[in-house]
Amino acid sequence: MSADEPEALRAEIARLQSQVKLLVRAEQGLHRARREQEQQAAMVRDLASFSRACASDDAVATIVDRALRMLDARITLDVLCAATLDDAAVIDLDAPDASDSLHDDERAWLAELREVRVTPIDDESLGALPRGRLREAVEGVRRPACFAVIPLRVEGRTMAALWLAASSSGRRTFRDDRLELWHAPFLALCQGSVERALENAALTRALGDANTQLRATVQGLQRAQEELLHARKMEAVGHLAGGVAHEFNNLLTVVLSYGAMLQELSLPEPARVDLARMLDAGTRASELTRQLLTLGRRQVLRREPVDLGAVVSAFVGLMGRLVGETVSLSARVTPSLPSVLADRAQVEQVLMNLTLNARDALPRGGSVVIGARPASARDLASVSCDAAPEGYLALDVIDSGVGMDAATRARIFEPFFTLKGEGKGTGLGLSVVYGIVAQSEGHIAVESEPGRGARFTVLLPVAPSQSERPRVSAPAPAPRGRQGRVLLAEDEPLIRHVTVRALRAAGYEVCDAQDGEEALLRASTLDGLDALITDVVMPQMGGVELSERLRAQRPGLPVLFISGYSPTLLEGLRVERRGIAYLPKPFTPKQLLSQIDALLGHGG
Amino acid sequence: MTSANVGMSTRRDARGAGREAATEACAALPRAPDFLLVFGTSGYDPAEMLAGIRGVSDAPLAGCSGEGVIAGDRSCERPRAVAVLAVCSDTLRFESHLLPEYGADSAGAGAALAAALRGRDDLAGLLVFPDGLMGDCERFLCALHEGLPAAARAVVVGGAAGDAMELRATSQYRDMLALQGALCAVAIYGPARLAVEVSHGCEPVGGPMRITRAEGPWLRELDGRPALSVFEEYLAGGADALTAEGIAHLGLGEVSPDAPDVLEVIHTPHRFDRATGSMGFPGGGLSPGPVRMVRRDADAVRSSTVQCAQRLRDALGGQHPSFVLQFDCAGRGQTLFGPETGDAIVRPLRETLGGDAPWVGFHSYGEIAPVRGRARYHNYTVALCALCDA
Numbered sequence: 001m002s003a004d005e006p007e008a009l010r011a012e013i014a015r016l017q018s019q020v021k022l023l024v025r026a027e028q029g030l031h032r033a034r035r036e037q038e039q040q041a042a043m044v045r046d047l048a049s050f051s052r053a054c055a056s057d058d059a060v061a062t063i064v065d066r067a068l069r070m071l072d073a074r075i076t077l078d079v080l081c082a083a084t085l086d087d088a089a090v091i092d093l094d095a096p097d098a099s100d101s102l103h104d105d106e107r108a109w110l111a112e113l114r115e116v117r118v119t120p121i122d123d124e125s126l127g128a129l130p131r132g133r134l135r136e137a138v139e140g141v142r143r144p145a146c147f148a149v150i151p152l153r154v155e156g157r158t159m160a161a162l163w164l165a166a167s168s169s170g171r172r173t174f175r176d177d178r179l180e181l182w183h184a185p186f187l188a189l190c191q192g193s194v195e196r197a198l199e200n201a202a203l204t205r206a207l208g209d210a211n212t213q214l215r216a217t218v219q220g221l222q223r224a225q226e227e228l229l230h231a232r233k234m235e236a237v238g239h240l241a242g243g244v245a246h247e248f249n250n251l252l253t254v255v256l257s258y259g260a261m262l263q264e265l266s267l268p269e270p271a272r273v274d275l276a277r278m279l280d281a282g283t284r285a286s287e288l289t290r291q292l293l294t295l296g297r298r299q300v301l302r303r304e305p306v307d308l309g310a311v312v313s314a315f316v317g318l319m320g321r322l323v324g325e326t327v328s329l330s331a332r333v334t335p336s337l338p339s340v341l342a343d344r345a346q347v348e349q350v351l352m353n354l355t356l357n358a359r360d361a362l363p364r365g366g367s368v369v370i371g372a373r374p375a376s377a378r379d380l381a382s383v384s385c386d387a388a389p390e391g392y393l394a395l396d397v398i399d400s401g402v403g404m405d406a407a408t409r410a411r412i413f414e415p416f417f418t419l420k421g422e423g424k425g426t427g428l429g430l431s432v433v434y435g436i437v438a439q440s441e442g443h444i445a446v447e448s449e450p451g452r453g454a455r456f457t458v459l460l461p462v463a464p465s466q467s468e469r470p471r472v473s474a475p476a477p478a479p480r481g482r483q484g485r486v487l488l489a490e491d492e493p494l495i496r497h498v499t500v501r502a503l504r505a506a507g508y509e510v511c512d513a514q515d516g517e518e519a520l521l522r523a524s525t526l527d528g529l530d531a532l533i534t535d536v537v538m539p540q541m542g543g544v545e546l547s548e549r550l551r552a553q554r555p556g557l558p559v560l561f562i563s564g565y566s567p568t569l570l571e572g573l574r575v576e577r578r579g580i581a582y583l584p585k586p587f588t589p590k591q592l593l594s595q596i597d598a599l600l601g602h603g604g
Numbered sequence: 605m606t607s608a609n610v611g612m613s614t615r616r617d618a619r620g621a622g623r624e625a626a627t628e629a630c631a632a633l634p635r636a637p638d639f640l641l642v643f644g645t646s647g648y649d650p651a652e653m654l655a656g657i658r659g660v661s662d663a664p665l666a667g668c669s670g671e672g673v674i675a676g677d678r679s680c681e682r683p684r685a686v687a688v689l690a691v692c693s694d695t696l697r698f699e700s701h702l703l704p705e706y707g708a709d710s711a712g713a714g715a716a717l718a719a720a721l722r723g724r725d726d727l728a729g730l731l732v733f734p735d736g737l738m739g740d741c742e743r744f745l746c747a748l749h750e751g752l753p754a755a756a757r758a759v760v761v762g763g764a765a766g767d768a769m770e771l772r773a774t775s776q777y778r779d780m781l782a783l784q785g786a787l788c789a790v791a792i793y794g795p796a797r798l799a800v801e802v803s804h805g806c807e808p809v810g811g812p813m814r815i816t817r818a819e820g821p822w823l824r825e826l827d828g829r830p831a832l833s834v835f836e837e838y839l840a841g842g843a844d845a846l847t848a849e850g851i852a853h854l855g856l857g858e859v860s861p862d863a864p865d866v867l868e869v870i871h872t873p874h875r876f877d878r879a880t881g882s883m884g885f886p887g888g889g890l891s892p893g894p895v896r897m898v899r900r901d902a903d904a905v906r907s908s909t910v911q912c913a914q915r916l917r918d919a920l921g922g923q924h925p926s927f928v929l930q931f932d933c934a935g936r937g938q939t940l941f942g943p944e945t946g947d948a949i950v951r952p953l954r955e956t957l958g959g960d961a962p963w964v965g966f967h968s969y970g971e972i973a974p975v976r977g978r979a980r981y982h983n984y985t986v987a988l989c990a991l992c993d994a
Contacts, residue, residue: 013811017810017811020809020810021809021838024838024853024854025838025839027899035939035942038942038943039942072616076647076682076683076768080616093616094616094617095617
């Protein structure tokens with residue numbers, strides 16, 4: 001080695017050592033930069049996780065609590081509190097069970113904050129804080145220290161605020177996670193994330209409320225639609241059945257009238273017996289048509305105040321032994337019920353049909369309870385009626401029978417629908433009930449599940465007070481003795497002929513016409529006229545118009561309507577109801593004469 | 605047979621955290637614990653934390669505060685964390701000692717502990733937890749070593765109590781008592797085998813140097829120059845950067861007398877005196893001799909730690925440990941690996957040793973582990989200790 005080599009070697013070593021020192025220093029800088037980058041990345045991840053977790057939260061307090069925990073996981077804090085301004089409630093992660101409230105001063109102060117504040121804690125910054133929980137917490141932190149307040153605003157209103165504080169170590173540490181001024185940008189990002197979460201939660205809540213309302217409205221509409229369809233179906237079937245029955249009644253009137261006339265003759269056996277059987281069949285046929293007219297709402301109703309409780313009690317008393325030994329029938333009547341406006345006979349028909357239906361659902365015995373009570377809001381809601389429950393009474397028929405499934409419940413009021421075997425029922429019982437209830441301006445609902453019995457609830461309108469009821473005037477006085485001239489308007493020839501024959505046989509002078517126009521023409525040629533007998537529905541001119549025009553000419557003229565239609569048509573008359581009677585088809589000559597006699601004041 | 609289980613809590617309230625960690629630790633034991641080892645961070649009031657633990661078990665308790673705690677696969681260096689190891693054994697006995705005079709008279713404390721341990725010939729191991737900011741641990745270990753009979757110079761391992769890198773105050777626990785400036789020791793008696801391995805993962809930088817003057821914990825001169833001036837050449841921000849950041853990067857390594865390239869013990873300064881140009885090293889142990897400036901390297905730390913676990917596994921010879929203690933320098937955790945500390949230097953070790961052994965420890969301000977048969981005070985080091993029934 002030359003003399004210069006050791007020196008050169010030492011210089012080279014020194015140079016390399018300098019470079020090593022430079023590299024070591026540079027490494028420290030790189031490490032610091034990497035750590036800061038990792039911290040920022042961790043903060044961004046925290047905010048993303050927080051936003052994801054808050055997507056479905058509702059309560060403001062829940063979102064705020066989650067924000068506090070996120071900050072607690074990222075920043076070393078001695079104070080970690082929040083408050084929701086609406087209820088001034090304080091959330092303190094160090095005292096989760098405590099229930100503390102904001103002071104009014106700090107509540108007002110927080111409500112005015114807009115931006116995040118990160119401030120060293122000193123006398124000046126403490127003095128700027130309002131009295132209350134916030135100031136107390138910050139004062140308790142060991143100095144030197146830093147505190148931050150983060151207002152959370154949604155739609156221009158401060159809903160909550162976070163406040164944080166931490167003492168400083170006084171020397172830099174690698175963790176750098178004690179609350180420092182440099183955390184301000186992260187806290188501002190945090191503010192944005194939490195505010196968005198609060199806004200989303202508020203929107204979600206509002207949307208949820210709107211959806212709930214919409215769902216309820218849609219369900220109501222669906223229910224109303226189903227009921228409307230059902231009612232229309234029932235109405236269509238009823239119209240069809242009623243129409244058929246109406247025509248059938250006309251024919252039955254002829255059969256029964258001629259049959260009654262034949263009965264007055266001395267017929268030999270077996271003709272006399274055969275005739276009796278024929279009239280019996282005709283009477284039963286008229287009962288069947290009466291039921292069809294009921295479900296078509298074409299029968300006659302005489303609505304008047306009816307003591308529903310008394311009807312139920314009497315019915316149960318009468319039917320108690322007749323429903324069968326294995327079936328117990330009982331009444332449950334609320335005392336002092338008001339009267340309902342209904343046809344008593346029809347109410348009893350309803351009770352009969354529902355009770356028989358209940359009995360049929362108890363093949364192995366059980367109980368039937370018939371109740372009368374004030375209607376409830378739930379009752380009205382179940383039939384989609386908006387009326388006040390005070391306007392109705394409820395008639396319940398409850399059995400402990402086999403129950404019905406949903407498919408059966410949907411069809412029970414359909415005419416001819418029955419679960420019984422062939423020949424064991426007409427399937428009209430509940431249809432008749434439906435028709436009577438509808439015609440009585442009531443409602444009917446059924447609740448049942450398979451194996452859990454059934455409950456039929458009929459809602460009937462409460463009768464108005466005495467002064468509100470329309471006055472029904474007494475019929476006008478009629479000529480004495482079975483004498484008189486009667487004008488008959490009937491478009492069905494067979495009925496016209498048999499009616500004319502019956503009247504003349506009884507001693508009346510009869511003038512007949514095939515429609516209202518002809519009847520008016522015939523009436524104009526008559527000096528005297530004692531009564532008008534008219535069908536209601538006729539071509540050219542109907543019976544109602546005919547009676548109005550004739551009574552305009554001849555005031556007080558007694559009128560007997562013969563028809564299968566409801567007397568509701570008569571309620572449209574703008575005339576007094578004195579001297580007006582109604583005889584439903586089919587009728588016998590005897591029934592006809594009885595009505596005329598009563599109308600004209602003849603004895604008998 | 606010895607059974608152990610670990611519990612951990614990061615609740616903000618100290619009493620609730622102690623209760624939660626102790627409950628978890630005691631839950632899976634076959635019976636009530638005989639002993640509890642507790643490590644908690646400085647964010648808790650130690651009295652409240654110990655009261656929470658006492659509410660669950662009244663077993664004898666020892667431990668200290670740390671910069672972070674280790675439990676299972678987890679490492680947590682948050683200000684509020686506590687780990688509890690609950691142990692029950694039919695054959696082993698655990699006896700705790702608290703030496704309040706350690707900070708003022710470390711050598712005297714060592715002698716006193718040695719005296720307390722004499723007379724028993726079944727001492728299997730000794731866990732020591734000195735205050736990491738006070739005292740001279742090397743003097744304590746020397747006095748302890750000299751005071752114990754050769755046969756009783758059992759494995760001595762432990763960690764120096766720390767705080768949250770504030771270098772302000774640490775705590776040492778015994779039952780319901782928490783002191784500062786003290787040393788807590790746990791003697792393990794009975795047929796047990798303690799295997800210890802250490803690793804630091806530091807790389808030498810610069811050329812060889814010599815400690816030319818040192819006085820207790822103070823390093824005065826390196827190669828005849830003020831020690832502070834030598835360090836400043838390697839610090840990016842000068843001596844003002846001698847914060848945890850500077851501490852985390854630089855240290856001094858004692859060169860092995862047998863192998864110049866091997867660094868046996870690493871020392872880390874945590875204070876300096878600009879007036880004298882001196883560097884303060886907690887734990888002392890500096891004496892004239894060859895040293896190297898060292899830097900940490902994350903990859904080297906990671907790989908050397910795993911190798912340490914492998915050596916420990918080989919030393920156990922297939923025996924499954926009843927529990928494992930990990931005393932890991934505070935400068936090797938979050939400051940080096942960020943939130944991945946558990947994945948870097950805890951889980952790989954546990955997996956190497958079987959994956960299910962009860963595992964507890966803390967991030968310390970110094971580590972106590974044997975080097976060439978004698979316990980030494982280390983920095984930047986991990987001391988792994990596995991206890992097996994003999």
